[in-house]
Amino acid sequence: MEELYEELISYTNKDYYPMHMPGHKRNTELLQMDNPYGIDITEIEGFDNLHQPEGILRSLSERLARLYGAGKSYPLVNGSTAGILAGISAAAKPGDTVLIARNCHKSVYHGAMLRGLKPIYCYPQKLEQMPVNGGILPENIKGLLMEHPETRLVVITSPTYEGIVSDIRAIAEVVHRYGALLFVDEAHGAHFGFHNAFPKSAVTQGADIIIQSLHKTLPAMTQSAVLHCNRDELNSKLQKYLAVYQSSSPSYVLLAGIDRCICLLEKKGTELFEIYYGLLREFYASVEELSNLKIVDTVFLGRDGVYDIDPSKLTITVHGTELTGHELQVLLREQHHIELEMASFDYVLGMTSIADTREGLTRFAKALLSIDRNLGNQGKKQSALGNNHGFTPEIVILPGEAMESQSEAVKFRESAGKISAAFISQFPPGAPLLVPGERIDQELVTYIDKIRQEGITITGLIGESMDEIEVVKL
Numbered sequence: 001m002e003e004l005y006e007e008l009i010s011y012t013n014k015d016y017y018p019m020h021m022p023g024h025k026r027n028t029e030l031l032q033m034d035n036p037y038g039i040d041i042t043e044i045e046g047f048d049n050l051h052q053p054e055g056i057l058r059s060l061s062e063r064l065a066r067l068y069g070a071g072k073s074y075p076l077v078n079g080s081t082a083g084i085l086a087g088i089s090a091a092a093k094p095g096d097t098v099l100i101a102r103n104c105h106k107s108v109y110h111g112a113m114l115r116g117l118k119p120i121y122c123y124p125q126k127l128e129q130m131p132v133n134g135g136i137l138p139e140n141i142k143g144l145l146m147e148h149p150e151t152r153l154v155v156i157t158s159p160t161y162e163g164i165v166s167d168i169r170a171i172a173e174v175v176h177r178y179g180a181l182l183f184v185d186e187a188h189g190a191h192f193g194f195h196n197a198f199p200k201s202a203v204t205q206g207a208d209i210i211i212q213s214l215h216k217t218l219p220a221m222t223q224s225a226v227l228h229c230n231r232d233e234l235n236s237k238l239q240k241y242l243a244v245y246q247s248s249s250p251s252y253v254l255l256a257g258i259d260r261c262i263c264l265l266e267k268k269g270t271e272l273f274e275i276y277y278g279l280l281r282e283f284y285a286s287v288e289e290l291s292n293l294k295i296v297d298t299v300f301l302g303r304d305g306v307y308d309i310d311p312s313k314l315t316i317t318v319h320g321t322e323l324t325g326h327e328l329q330v331l332l333r334e335q336h337h338i339e340l341e342m343a344s345f346d347y348v349l350g351m352t353s354i355a356d357t358r359e360g361l362t363r364f365a366k367a368l369l370s371i372d373r374n375l376g377n378q379g380k381k382q383s384a385l386g387n388n389h390g391f392t393p394e395i396v397i398l399p400g401e402a403m404e405s406q407s408e409a410v411k412f413r414e415s416a417g418k419i420s421a422a423f424i425s426q427f428p429p430g431a432p433l434l435v436p437g438e439r440i441d442q443e444l445v446t447y448i449d450k451i452r453q454e455g456i457t458i459t460g461l462i463g464e465s466m467d468e469i470e471v472v473k474l
Contacts, residue, residue: 019350135305163313172206
């Protein structure tokens with residue numbers, strides 16, 4: 001019988017290069033740690049308590065705040081998810097109206113459900129030439145706040161999974177003008193602000209609560225994250241809710257990993273980011289020779305709500321070629337031993353960090369150029385989906401009510417007109433296409449059916465053949 005540990009050791013001894021998170025990239029030359037069993041302790045004398053920090057863990061929080069320029073920072077060992085749940089719980093009271101960007105991670109919706117919040121949605125712009133979300137427009141936020149002046153909290157995601165950044169400063173000014181708080185899920189932007197070639201962090205652009213996943217784009221272990229707060233009046237509640245959503249036995253191994261990551265940034269951050277950006281420039285220059293595959297770069301700046309773009313995200317479109325994104329992912333894995341972060345029908349995504357090496361990025365560039373040269377004229381594959389869908393599902397009952405209602409399973413293809421009791425998401429990144437309490441539309445059923453046929457992963461369906469959905473039983 002195969003064992004997980006043995007499989008992990010076997011995999012790491014092979015030559016697969018990770019173009020995916022976590023951001024430490026298994027680079028043991030940059031970061032090292034003794035046997036984790038040797039430092040896996042509990043809250044013994046001298047090692048503080050994460051839920052009531054007074055010593056070494058309080059110092060870690062203060063160092064995080066200084067590093068990022070935040071009012072107060074909280075290290076997280078239950079991932080950004082715990083921070084999102086705690087932040088929403090601290091910033092909004094039960095029954096409050098919350099404005100949510102529709103491309104937010106499902107944990108944002110979970111937070112709204114747990115607090116019994118009334119959601120209204122702001123939809124991101126659509127890029128003209130790519131099936132990914134653009135930015136959130138400040139004017140759209142303003143319009144919704146004028147229409148719903150009772151809104152107490154605005155939650156948006158910036159950057160997106162693909163590195164699209166919205167104008168946070170302008171959005172913050174609008175949100176504060178209408179008496180609300182701004183919560184930014186910056187999970188994919190923990191590296192922002194350390195070099196002027198990368199976007200500025202929402203921490204310094206007026207946001208009130210900011211979540212960052214250190215493990216996504218920095219050298220930290222999975223589940224390592226940080227919550228930043230720039231509103232003193234929220235800190236007392238944040239501490240209480242972090243104790244609710246985080247483990248009462250927090251991992252000192254993960255906390256030590258956060259400490260090692262922060263030490264690295266404090267001591268060598270400027271040097272490492274300068275080297276890192278130089279490697280990225282070399283990569284972008286080397287792939288200029290691509291004639292079929294295309295690297296998405298700054299061509300979208302200033303359009304479709306795209307205020308800035310994160311150069312660390314390597315988005316490669318296969319549009320107009322004989323390949324799908326899934327086929328490109330397989331070629332890179334099987335022929336070149338390069339593992340990507342994700343693949344969709346029209347594009348793939350590679351993630352980079354300061355832990356990447358010249359050898360790794362050069363290898364990735366050469367692999368893309370090799371595949372590009374071998375692309376023939378066997379017919380251009382086109383997605384049946386076209387650009388991003390424009391569905392705006394009807395909210396029939398609140399998400400929390402739908403989750404608490406009695407439900408039943410029905411065939412998904414026969415579910416049009418019923419009220420969903422489940423989240424249906426495209427994964428990754430996990431933003432819901434359908435939220436509990438929303439009416440299922442036939443056009444959405446058709447769309448999701450096509451997504452599945454084209455090999456895109458959909459989560460939330462049930463049954464042995466994953467062809468059923470839970471709906472509210474009326």
